[in-house]
Amino acid sequence: ELKVEQNPLFLSMQEGKNYTIYCNYSTTSDRLYWYRQDPGKSLESLFVLLSNGAVKQEGRLMASLDTKARLSTLHITAAVHDLSATYFCAVDIRSGTYKYIFGTGTRLKVLA
């Protein structure tokens, strides 16, 4: 059974600090997705990583994928309060269609 684990589950950090969220998965996959979710809201796509070594950056967020280690990271640079949200990684499995298996989520709180 595919498992997708994130750590930490909760993260409280000061504005201006850097931190990394880790996403480990238990089966081979060449694709990984990162989403942001605000409370009670939908899933906002942040990054789609399609191959080993993929690195993408958008603003203060940078994501990378190491398919050999089955590891993805989401790095936060100089955090600001607006980044407070829950972040999910997801891996797809093809079983007919491509279903997503989501990680446990990381609840990030950036303190002003």
Add this chain to the structure above:
Amino acid sequence: AAGVIQSPRHLIKEKRETATLKCYPIPRHDTVYWYQQGPGQDPQFLISFYEKMQSDKGSIPDRFSAQQFSDYHSELNMSSLELGDSALYFCASSPYDGGYEQYFGPGTRLTVT
């Protein structure tokens, strides 16, 4: 750009009642997925459809059923509702031809009292 549409956005039902959630995929997307997200949990895959046929099934209770119609919209029917069915229900769509990336709708919040 057109997005996935879900209706209703909020729904309140009592125990043992029935609920129907609707999903309208992005135009020219022929694959639809349903996910359930309980409070404080990650989204869980329920069921998917391709070209109006059920393609894959996850942890969907027997009380739930779903289908995809000729215009590709999908409906999730939930009967004998339980308190534990209270959750956010997301629909996502993708184009099947190489379509691994899913586009999520805004979700329907179901509250069972």
